[in-house]
Amino acid sequence: MMTVDLAAQSVRDLNKALHECKDNLTEKEWVVTNPKGNHNIAVGLDADISVDIHGHAGYFCAGMNKTANITVHGNAGQGVAENMMSGVVRIKGDASQAAGATAHGGLLVIEGNAGARCGISMKGVDIVVKGSIGHMSCFMGQSGSLVVCGDAGEALGDSLYEVHIYVKGTVKSLGADCIEKEMRSEHVAELKGLLEKAGVDENPLDFKRYGSARQLYTFKVDNASAY
Amino acid sequence: MCGIVGLYLKNDKFEKNLGELFEPMLISMTDRGPDSAGFAIYGDEVGEGWVKLTLRHPDEAFSWEKLSDKLSASLGCEIKWMQNANVAVLKINTDESSARSALDELYPDVLILSAGSSIEILKEVGLPENIASKFNLSGMKGSHIIGHTRMATESAVTMEGSHPFSTGSDLCLVHNGSLSNHNRLRDKLKREGITFETENDSEVAAGYLTWRLNQGDTLKEALENALKDLDGFFTFTIGTKDGFAVMRDPIACKPAVLAETDDYVAMASEYQALVTLPGIENAKVWEPEPATFYIWERK
Structure with missing residues (x-):
């Protein structure tokens, strides 16, 4: 196990060492101490390693992650796991705005609450939030799944494409073209799998499903020639 | 971009260290605001x-x-x-x-x-660390303090355009964001008798609160009205005689984080401004909700 103390080393030193794991994997388990809200911790990783960050992280933590398994034992600032491609990112505390923004793949688990715009423009990632999420979450979400065990804020799933949204609690309001949909057996199975993967003990039958009504401009075949 | 920091003591344990605890908070927000800095400290009350x-x-x-x-x-x-x-x-x-x-x-x-x-406002153009040392911030005592580091967007880098802005007796405002309807609102407020020193948008927000409070609003009512009448992005921190208040715009465009322990409530644009506070590792840390008013006062 390798420990990097950010009180003694810079984030740049840490990220450089983590990036080198791609071609020269000498250490699989990394521990980061004293993150102290620094931005860009463990960004751009591309190796089968685990990184445990002990404390609160700043903006863009675990951004662009590929393959790596990153855990923040604390809160994360804006844009955690933004544009993640694969791997697992787990936040033990709360996440700020735009968690998992534009992420293409992998699993993002937030054990506390997430702020506004959670999963904005998500493109294939699975996001599981044990708490609640803020307003404008999943705006223009394209694919993947968003699971919320608490409540969702205003304008959930506005201008949604094909993301599957599951919410256990209340939804303050649905965004344009987002509607509640029937929870069929394949959705229960999908949700059960997501909850198990995230290690969250909830009954899939307690959730409601939301998705796109596919009525906006982009869904009309008559407009296809405009692109 | 700008940085906001605030520290409110819930008891007198750290009163003699207020400036010392606050100085690194202000300096840590230099990245967000290197143009000018200022702070409003409350203490040494007159009779x-x-x-x-x-x-x-x-x-x-x-x-x-x-x-x-x-x-x-x-x-x-x-x-x-x-x-x-x-x-x-x-x-x-x-x-x-x-x-x-x-x-x-x-x-x-x-x-x-x-x-x-009780209030004393000190502000100047320059790096936060230079302003802190110019006024000997680390030696200051008091019950609460709010500060600002400015990266100018809407008007010139001047002492007058730096924060905090006084908004009335023992009241002041710091602002992170930008207001889009400040010109028209300034004209309206001028007609109501409010005077302005600059073309700064934040000064309009301060003038607006002064006007609402003069009209008999409570601080909470003034801020609720501000939510209706101010168009743009803002995180506000307002210093009052007995504490401070925090409010974000309805779409939460600008960041804010709060931390609370038995001894203090701290506010900052980013968590990294709070890391030097005693006991921060075990503090309750959270992000304030949009369009929601938070206030801490000793009385």
Whole structure:
């Protein structure tokens, strides 16, 4: 196990060492101490390693992650796991705005609450939030799944494409073209799998499903020639 | 971009260390605002019948003693004063409006940065660390303090355009964001008798709150009205005589984080501004909700 103390080393030193794991994997388990809200911790990783960050992280933590398994034992600032491609990112505390923004793949688990715009423009990632999420979450979400065990804020799933949204609690309001949909057996199975993967003990039958009504401009075949 | 920081003590345990605890918070927000910085500190309260003014003159060699003597003779009352760089804090045994009129008449080139019974506002152009050391921030005592580091967007980098802005007796405002309807709102407020020193959008927000409070709003009502009438992005922190308040715009465009322990409540644009506070590792840390008003006051 390798420990990097950010009180003694810079984030740049840490990220450089983590990036080198791609071609020269000498250490699989990394521990980061004293993150102290620094931005860009463990960004751009591309190796089968685990990184445990002990404390609160700043903006863009675990951004662009590929393959790596990153855990923040604390809160994360804006844009955690933004544009993640694969791997697992787990936040033990709360996440700020735009968690998992534009992420293409992998699993993002937030054990506390997430702020506004959670999963904005998500493109294939699975996001599981044990708490609640803020307003404008999943705006223009394209694919993947968003699971919320608490409540969702205003304008959930506005201008949604094909993301599957599951919410256990209340939804303050649905965004344009987002509607509640029937929870069929394949959705229960999908949700059960997501909850198990995230290690969250909830009954899939307690959730409601939301998705796109596919009525906006982009869904009309008559407009296809405009692109 | 700008940085906001605030520290409110829930008891007197850290009062003598307030400046020392706050200085690294302000300096850590240099990345968000290297143009100018300022802070409003509350403490050393004057008694009934007294008013406390923070005054500024551009010339460091300006004689505050002479000003104090002349003002005292004109008002016929006792004045205690203390100089800090090119700023002086005057404690005057009269009411605020008499002190303001006498100053306007005798010293129109002296700027009143703050007025009240407890507040002192200090601000200048330059890096936060230089402003902190110029005013010896680390040696200051008090019950609460709010500060700002500015990266100018809407108007020039000047002392007048730096934060905090005084919004009335013992009240001040710091702002991160930008307002889009400040020109029209400034005209409206001018017609209501509010005066402005700059073209700055944040000063309009401060003037707006001053106007609402003059109209009889409570601070909470004034902020609720601000949510309706101000268009743009904002995280506001408002210093009051007994504490501070935090409010974000309805879409939460600008960041904010709060932390609370048994001893204090701290606010910052980013968590990294809080990491030097005692016991922060075990503090309750959370992000304030949009369009929601948070206030902490000792009474």
